[in-house]
Amino acid sequence: MVVVGGGPVGAAAALALAREGFRVALVERQAAAPAFDPADYDLRMYAISAQSQQFLQQLGAWAGIAAARACAYRGMRVWQRGPEHALCFDAAEAGRAELGWIVEHSLIVQALRERLDGVDLIAGATVATVRFEAGGAALHLADGRRLQARLVLAADGADSQLRQMAGIESAGWSYAHRAIVCHVSTARPHQHIAWQRFLRSGPLAFLPLADGRSSIVWSAEPPLAAELLALDDAAFCARLAEAAEHALGEVVGTTRRIAFPLRLAHARDYVRAGLALVGDAAHVIHPMAGQGVNLGLADAQCLVCTLAAARTAGRDCWSLRTLQRYARERKAANLEMQALTEALYRGFRLPLPGLRAALGLGMEALNRAAPLKSWLAGRASRS
Ligand SMILES: Cc1cc2nc3c(=O)[nH]c(=O)nc-3n(C[C@H](O)[C@H](O)[C@H](O)COP(=O)(O)OP(=O)(O)OC[C@H]3O[C@@H](n4cnc5c(N)ncnc54)[C@H](O)[C@@H]3O)c2cc1C
Incomplete structure (x- = not known):
């Protein structure tokens, strides 16, 4: 098997396949893994769900992540106007110790890559051509190497070259929004709670970090994003505290800020004979729900289970039929x-008179509807 792309999803898939006894090569464009720096936090963070954490644990990667610095979050506060009216999710209500963990991208990739003993890692390489043929695929790497595979996994991210080479269309749109990301210190402690406000201009999240700071994901249209990026630190902190209605008091310090473009995409097909798409290569969602990497890890887990189950049952694990089982489920x-993320995102932005107020009332009603709330909390902790 050849996995193309060694991000969190590709690295997890390669490791899981090797553990199932498949022979695996992992082709990654970057020569070196993103460096985890114990002295400084990566700006790219993930809210890891319970299901993802269990998968990383099975792969032997979680202990290293937890020992380095994963921050458990035990609650979520989601509001539109007035944090005191927030919709509250608490782990204790769901009978859990935490709802999830906030972890750096570089730490996850490092923890997975450190365990790739059984995998042939080909770093600093890209695929020049691929030919899908009866019984598998023939890959020609840009450095001249050739690989033969029964199955190729495209885990090469949102702009997947493999998906394009296979001629699989991806439908979607740009949100015409950018997400500003930074880490900030606040006057009041985050209390291990993830805070999210739905502003008319876009969602704003404060995710708790283990050192007491919060990681910010602030989604805004390009003119506002450009304005926020151009502010000096003191002015940015003041704007941020105001946008969050001082839920955590004043914002007293910030790191540098970076911005990512945001889009939604979904591949028309996840599989072809000899090819399966996983992670952002198959689907990209708004980071608002913090689910992108969780969905990708769930793809990897499902695909590996489907292949292993077919092999155990004596079926052809490389057949299109087997791959389609994976595609249907994921x-x-x-x-x-x-759809859930889109409904929330659009709902809070519609310029209909009274709609935001109605959604606010809906949140208060939801706060009192224990079964629906626990369904939503459960849905967010798996993928
Ligand atoms: C601002 C922002 C915040 C986010 N926050 C969250 C969050 O809180 N929680 C969450 O779950 N998700 C979040 N996401 C989404 C998350 O970043 C992605 O879902 C996740 O990175 C997908 O992982 P992946 O392994 O599929 O792809 P990627 O992380 O994009 O990895 C792809 C890998 O493939 C390699 N590659 C690319 N092209 C080639 C090629 N041609 N040949 C070989 N290798 C190649 C790349 O170098 C990379 O290593 C956020 C995204 C953004 C933009």
Whole structure:
């Protein structure tokens, strides 16, 4: 098997396949893994769900992540106007110690890559051509190497070259929004709670970090994003505290700020004979729900289980029929999460008179509807 792309999803898939006894090569464009720096936090953070954490644990990667610095979050506060009216999710209500963990991208990739003993890692390489043929695929790498595989996994991210080479279309749109990301210190402690406000201009999240700071994801249209990026630190902190209605008091310090473009995408097909798409290569969602990497890890887990189950049952694990089982299961789950995220994102931005107020009332009603709330909390902790 050849996995193309050694991000969190590709590295997890390669490791899981090797553990199932498949022979695996992992082709990664970057020569070196993103460096985890114990002295400084990566700006790219993930809210890891319970299901993702269990998968990383099975792969032997979680202990290193937890020992380095994962921050458990035990609650979520989601509001539109007035943090005192927030919709509250608490782990204790769901009978859990935490709802999830905030972890750096570089730490996850490092923890997985450190365990790739059984995998042939080909770093600093890209695929020049791929030919899908009866019984598998023939890959020609840009450095001249050739690989033969029964199955190729495209885990090469949102702009997947493999998906394009296979001629699989991806439908979607740009949000015409950018997400500003930084880490900030606040006057009041985050209390291990993830805070999210739905502003008319876009969602704003404060995710708790183990050192007491919060990681910010602030989604805004390009003119506002450009304005926020251009502010000096003191002015940015003041704007941020105001936008968050001082839920954590004043913002007293910030790191540098970076911005990512945001989009939604979904591949028409997840599989072809000899090819399966996983992670952002198959679907991209708004980071608002913090689910992108969780959906990708769930793809990897599902695909590996499907292949292993087919092999155990004596079926042809490389057949298109087997791959379609994976595609059916994951497409349904990924589309459901995309639809939920989209409904929230659009709902709070619609310029209909009274709609935001109605959504606010809906949140208060939801706060009192224990079964629905626990369903939503459960849905967010798996993928
Ligand atoms: C601002 C922002 C905040 C986010 N916050 C969250 C969050 O809180 N929680 C969450 O779950 N998700 C979040 N996401 C989404 C998350 O970043 C992605 O879902 C996740 O990175 C997908 O992982 P992946 O391994 O599929 O792809 P990637 O992380 O993009 O990895 C792809 C890998 O493939 C390699 N590659 C690319 N092209 C080639 C090629 N041609 N040949 C070989 N290798 C190649 C790349 O170098 C890379 O290593 C956020 C995204 C953004 C933009």
